[in-house]
Amino acid sequence: MKNIWRIFSRDIKNTGTNWVALLLIGGLIILPSLYAWFNIKASWDPYGQTDQIPIGVVNEDTGATVRDEDIDVGQELISTLKENPTMDWHFVNRHEAMEKLEYGEYFAVIVIPENFSKKLGTVIDDQPEKADMEYYVNEKINAIAPKITDKGASAITDEISSHFISTVNGVIFDIFNDIGLELEQDLPDIERFENYIFDLEENLPEINQLINQTLADANSAGDMINRAQELVPEAERVTGNGLETIDNTTAYLNKAEDRLNEIAPQVQEDLERVQQIAEETNTFLQEVQSTGIDFSNGAELTNQLDEQVAQQIEAVTSIEEILRQIQQQQNTQGENDEATETEEGNNENNQANQQIEQALEELETIRTGLESAQERSGEIRTFVEEKQSEIEGVINDLQSLTEDTSTKIDAFITEYNESIEPTVLAEVGRAKNTLADARGILVEIQSAIPEVERILSSTENDLGEGEGMLETVQDEFPYVNDKVNQIADRIREIQGETDIGEIIELLQNDPDAEQGFFAEPVQLNENKIFPIENYGSGMTPFYSVLAIWVGGLLLISLLSTDTPNLENYSSRQIYFGKLFTFITIGLLQASIVTSGDIFLLDVTMANPGWFVLFGLLISLVFMLITYTLVSVFGDIGKAMVIVLLVLQIAGSGGTYPVVLLPDFFQAIHPFLPFSYAIDLMREAVGGIVWSRVLHDLIFLGIFGIAAIVLGAFLKQPINRQSKKIKQKSKESGLFH
Template sequence: MWKIFARDWKSISTNWVAMILIGGLIVLPSLYAWFNIKASWDPYSQTDQLPVAVVNEDEGATVRGTEIDVGKDLVEELKGNDSFDWQFTDRETAMDQLEYGDYYAVIVIPDAFSEKLGTVVSDQPEKSNVEYYVNEKINAIAPKITEKGASVIVDQITKEFVSEVNGTVAELFNELGLELEKDLPDIKRFEEYVFKLEENLPEIYDLISGAYDDSQNAASIINDVQGLLPRADQVTRESLGTIDETTSFLNEAEQRLNEVAPRVEADLKKAQQTAEDVNSFINDVQSVDLDLTGVTELKDGINQRTSEALEQLNTVENLLKQVQEQQQQNGEENPENGEENQNQQTGSEASQETVNQALKEVERIREGLQSVQNDTGRLEEQLKDSQTEIDQTLTTLEEKSGETADRIDAFLTEYKENIEPKFLQEINQAQQTLSDARSILTEAQSTIPQISQILGSTESNLAEGQDILEYMLNEYPYVNEKVNQMADRIREIQGETDINEIIELLKNDPEAEESFFKEPVSLSKNTRFPIENYGTGMTPFYTVLALWVGALLLVSLLSTEPVHTSEYRSYEQYLGKLATFVSIGFLQTLVVTLGNLFFLKIGIAESLYFVLFGLGISFVFMTIVFTLVSVLGDVGKAGAIVFLVLQIAGSGGTYPVALLPEFFQNIHPFLPFSYAVDLLREAVGGIVQARVKTDVIRLSIFAGVFLAIGIFLKGPLHENSRKLMKKSRESGLFH
């Protein structure tokens, strides 16, 4: 083994051509890794080099008096955005350039974009759409990147729109919260009103029922009153006639009184004079001795004067009785006691009372004069008795005549000062009362048509009110049920929520709410094993791939058999040549791993482990590839290439295993790439001991299996593989 290994390196060191070729084989795999890693270093930071066209056809819109133009705003924002090489153009140019391949994608904002966004405030909102066109034949990755860019634009528009709408809603909620807080006393009062209404509904029902019954009674009363209006109009007209007649009578009575008053006064004065003459006559003859002849003359003188006084009193009495008869006649002509007749009757009663008193006074004066006449007649009878009795009689006559004269004088004074003024005053009052009554009746007569109209309107309104009351009575069960439900719901809400909490929930900062809905969830990224960039993340895969490619290059260019095979046993040949290949593989590994660290300056968490893990992986890969070729010859080379193809797709080096087709997911555990890539990822990002242990054990198993194959099967299989190689070379197509 050692002789084979030493001879190989001696040959390399003493042959400059071999040295150059080996040097190339050592460096060449590293170039494969470095170029791929560098190319994929950070491709997403270079998307500003991808030309993407933007076509703005948005015509804007007016939403509740506010002009909006989302397309224009988006274009202005993209002009300051360096995510892509934005090209702002028209639809036709954009589509031509897209087909030709100058543009990777085209984003079109349609004409109704803002208009549809504005429908969010309507009862039938419509979704806006952004048209996205992509030419996928240009590049496999570019469409995915540009599609992500289009999605970012849509997300940005949505975010801005949602934040704006929610900001507006938050502002409305804030205003609503403040308004609710302001109206909280009214809300509490409303709750009390509902509970009060619930409590008083039975009483309200009774009142409505009573009002409905009263309205029916009122309708009946109105009909009765309407039936009496014609009679009232007739009575009013008759009463006006009566008042006019009574007024005319009072005017006549006043005129008659004015005419009679001087005559009454004159007759009373004559009666007074006569009474005084009688008194004077009696006084003259009182102390004279009288004979029968003288007594007769005296008697005749007294009777004559007394008769004259009585005639004058009769004249006064007749005048007063005429006034009394006229008053009674007026009362008989107006038997109906309306308001105006009552007024008239009151004045007439007062006047009649005055006339009756005057007649009584006249009657008393008459009685006194008649008493004088009677006593005068006794003179002749008493003359025979004695002079003394005559004197007593004359004294009595004198007293009575004097009293009569005084009474007439007092009556004359009473008549002038009280009876006549009072009678005239009563007549004037009656005239004023009748005038007022006439005005009232005239106004009442003019009001009767209005009353008739009002009663008709009232009857119509009352009928309508009856319909309403009847409707209310019919609707009462429904209203009662709903009010009870409302009251129960309020009590339920009061038990579940507090309106003060609702108000506090509605009150907010609109700007803070808008900012919240613009980004309701912020991603707080906490990287457990940070990777600087995409290139760093791809380093494990491309490094492992370079080590396998390096092994393939070695078995393709270098011989897997020693020069003098007869000198060594088969396992010695296998192990001796394997040592040469592994040592060159280690050099390849050192170049690629150290180049990653110091040439590309990849940020690797565990640099030493990265190199050591690389050396271990190189040993496993070289063992596998060398064993396949050493044991199977050209068939082994083909197997190593097939193995490479399967591992590129199924190791999970580029895409997660869960995203791979089922076939590759099934073979993934049986591929050395799977554990090699994972082992280098531990060194790049940060070591987890359990995973490292698992990966090392699995790789060791692969190495052990292929070492056993090489040691124990090289001899038995080598002669057959040699014959196959010889036969293939005879074709002149293989070396």
């Protein structure tokens, strides 16, 4: 250990006493820091300077007319870009733009074609076309610039798409809002329609049954119309016969009325004569009774009595014949009334017949009494001689009979004058009026028969068309039935899935708010867990670690890892003695790099103290690796350090995420010290997660321990072989 310290102290003393060595060592300490600082500052905020990137814009859009409204999207885009500071926009023609792009004056060119607005206007057509925009980029100028210009082109298309979508959706939601208002007004009708559909669905079986029944009824109605048409001629004949019968009956009634008017005085005269005869007979019998009767003149008396009774019987018989004629006329009138189906006339005829029948019965009684009186007068004549004693009784009886007959004749005359004759005449008048009414009805029926015939014919034609329509409806009913059931099921399904009230409420949203929503439907709320202010701060871990490794590379390139004239020291003592010198210089390098990041560049970091400490630890591990490789392998070790530097720049994930690297670099990533050193420095810059810090420290420690083991135990045997190679290389005169 003492020899190790001697070697280290001698190096420090020589450095302090030799100004050239001190100057060189000072340069080696500061130089890695410059490498880190310049790179960090150069990449401090590259995307904040995109307004310095020239991009040509060519507008060839000629505009368009959509629904009588002129649009010019290209000109609107130019106006928007003039107010957009993200790029250095140059508005030129196509020729100038393409020429400057080829010469590298423009990084990219965007061309708006002449049909740009026209294609955007096809959004209202059945087959809308997408609008194209031409984008030309010169990738030869710079590898990163095309990515930045791509961002500018994407910003333009996003701006156009956002504005277009918001405008179109604004119009759409204006329409939706109007539809929502109309639906709200029509909601009762919609609900009523739903009920109609459900009621129709429920009544479909009954409707089908009614259609079938109606079709059957239509067929029956056709048969009935045919039969009715067949009966029209018969109705015409019957109507004609009825009119003829009524005319004949009216003529007969007129004759009967005339006949009644003719015989009425004769009847009145006969009745008065019968009444007079009855009175005379009664007076005669009274005289006979009051005076003594000479039966010797009995034959004469009986003959006189027979003559008077015979006259009375003749008069009664004459009256009976007249009444029977009237009764026969009444019966004929009744038959006519029955033919014309006049119920009132039939009732009146029956009443008149009853009165005439009653008068005939009374006359029959009178005639029978008179005949009885005539027979009694014969008995008087027969028995006058034998039964003279009974004559008075017979006369008394005859007197009573004649008095009764006289009374009945008086009553009949009164009834005839007051009831029978007026009733008969009134019935005849009513019968004539009834026949006149019936004739008018038959005339109307007769005049209506042609119209009835026309209606029946028209009805037959209409019924035929109706039957055809009913048959069509019957054929289409299964289809209608299925469709109604489908509509009803769909309505129930929609009612189960959605609420029309919610749909109306959705449609009635504010169109302006909806337009703003679709202009930017998703708003990104960025939450930085480990915020890093700028790109330069984000690249500080990579460039700082790279500078520490480069510092070690410079040391092993300029400083000797071996010490001549120290033959009394073992290889292990020389290894550790020189190692302390390299570590000391490396720690100074790391201190300056990390302190300069904090104080000179003002890199924002979460834990600057840990950043410095982690830098010192990384410098220690890197120096162990680089020094050991050169100390053990000599010039070959220097080549190893350079190869490791190249591999670690590409495969450590310092600039690009590891998952974006080729498979080879993803495979070697876990075996590179840079991978853990950069992660450790990122923890200090962004925010420490101690589990990751511990993970990185463990692997860095493994790399350092492996380097110490390699140098302590393999330096001597490997150096013996490497000396032969070194000697051989010097013999070539090409290597020192």
